[in-house]
Amino acid sequence: MSLIEVSNVKKLYGKGDSEFTALNGVSLSISQGESIAIVGKSGSGKSTLMHILAMLDQPTTGHIRINGEDVTNIKEKKVNEMRNSLFGFVFQQFFLNAKDSVLENVMLPLKIAGVSGKERKLLAMEALREVELDDKAKNKANNISGGQKQRVCVARALVNQPKIIFADEPTGNLDSSTGTHIENLLFDLNKSHGITLIVVTHDYDLASRCDRQIHIKDGMIVEA
Amino acid sequence: MKFTDILKTAGVNLRRSKSRTILTILAIFIGSFTITLTSGINTGVNAYLDKQVQNVGAENYMDVLPGDISESAGGILESSEPQEYDPELDGASMETISTDDVAKMEKIDGIESVTVYQSVTPEYIQSEENTKKYVLSPQNMAAENMKIDMKAGRLPKLDSSTPEIALAPGYAKLMGYRSESEIVGKTMVVAVKNLVTGEITEVDAKVSGVQDVSLISRGRSWINASLQERLYDTATEGLPQEIKDRAFAAGVTFTKGLDADGVQEIKDNLLKMGLTGMTIEDEIGMMKTVMTAISAVLIIFGVIALLAASIGIVNTLFMSVQERTREIGLMKAMGLSRGKIFAQFTFEAIMLGFWGSVIGIGVAYLAKLFVNSVVVKAFFDELPSFTLINYDILTLIVIIAVVVLIAFLAGTLPARSASRLDPIDALKYE
């Protein structure tokens, strides 16, 4: 059984004259443990697809199944719970809370999940060790380098032991060597923890390291 | 997210933007301080007035004044047009109480006795051992059972044939006595001017005591009927009996233990005769009404300040939502529910309201300590057992609750917009 299954998903933005079809009948199936790259030109609909896969957005038509369960029209509370327990996110712009410490940033998903303070700390330190930043735990998130920031984001994405990590241009703001470091981290997680990796990228090197590449053009999946 | 974490996060966020938080709390503080202090003064003064009712006692006594007071008060606002003469409502005598009226009053159910008050203003009072003369404005003893705090001696005996006077505090010292108690039992002369001849005659009066000062009877000296009669007779000698008999007011004692309905019935009967009856409670009630009206105005100012402060809360939290848009979006993407984001922001508002009101009450409490010890000493020292400001716990709790409620309501606006943020839009937000 596939982990995520998308069937004939369409996403329209706007109405009337300004109506725009961002996704035009996308179907795909992703298995547990896979690493997937979503590639395509700017404005082709990559992020839109990722948002729908991550239940951050609703398709206009079509269905998504996660672990066989149709999640297209489920309650918001359930969506929140699923996002919190199943997914981890890494964004191009990091989105760390600058005034909080590195540790607090990593603990955030656990805090949202309602994990107690002590356990939160333990799990977050473990995640930081995994990205080799446990010595920076007390630093303000603002006072570390860009590469370190993205490693903190990876730690934050994996702290709740997710099934899937979504990464939208994770290396987009980094130079190539730090970018490679982040890539290595993500593929390590994919290999050693069996976390499914869904990466949106322009970078064909990164894409080629994935098990599978999904090419998007004008809101549709095309053959490479 | 756990409840305690929501609370902690709200607290951390408030501390992060310190100056904004402090300014908002300050605005709430001003409103709550005003309201607390005003209600404290109201409570303090009213409690004092209530105690005075008990002090003066004479619960079965009322003053009777000629005319319908409520009507004449209303009359000021009504037409100022000249009225046609009506012999039934004989003009001048309406302002006085005649022997006829007294006879009728005595027939009213429940009224036991009627004393008339005839106006006489003595020229002066003088001690036999001192040449200095002092002005005196005496008050007729109304009822035997008046409870007036005395510094020394006692009140004059109402029915005693000896002319007696209880002096207001201060005379003893002025007249050269070493203490208030030394003047008790001494004989004074009280002088009146005859209304016809202008001749000044001195009448002897025995000092029965010296009274304590209170807000109600401050500066009054009390004289008994015997002294009153002598003074009046001396002053009106030579006037026609008709005029002599006219009184400017009367005092009535009614059956002890008469209930409010019974008292009202007497008042209604008096009103039919064109007279107004007023118990001491009524008189104090009027003072209370004035006090309450003043407090109401001040409290309205406080409420206006609070409403302005609540706009401050809305503003502060909207700024905070704006600044934290991405953070909110991120937390929502990570599965934080709308309800908890709403709770986080409303808690911030509640904390602002709570601290603003608690600080307001705290400072109002300090103000109470200061005012009651310094200001009351300086200006109301002669009023023993008077505390200007008094707080009762229930009022304080209600103030905190109301301020917190207002803050909460103000907080719901920004909290709602935060909870409705779309995570994708929020994360795109630059």
Ligand SMILES: Nc1ncnc2c1ncn2[C@@H]1O[C@H](COP(=O)(O)OP(=O)(O)OP(=O)(O)O)[C@@H](O)[C@H]1O
């Ligand atoms: N909220 C929106 N309203 C209207 N149009 C939108 C909205 N969001 C995205 N679009 C449009 O949908 C299309 C797909 O957007 P999307 O963000 O998925 O592109 P992308 O492939 O991720 O591009 P990039 O590589 O530049 O990030 C674009 O043309 C974009 O302008």
Ligand SMILES: [Mg+2]
């Ligand atoms: Mg994109």
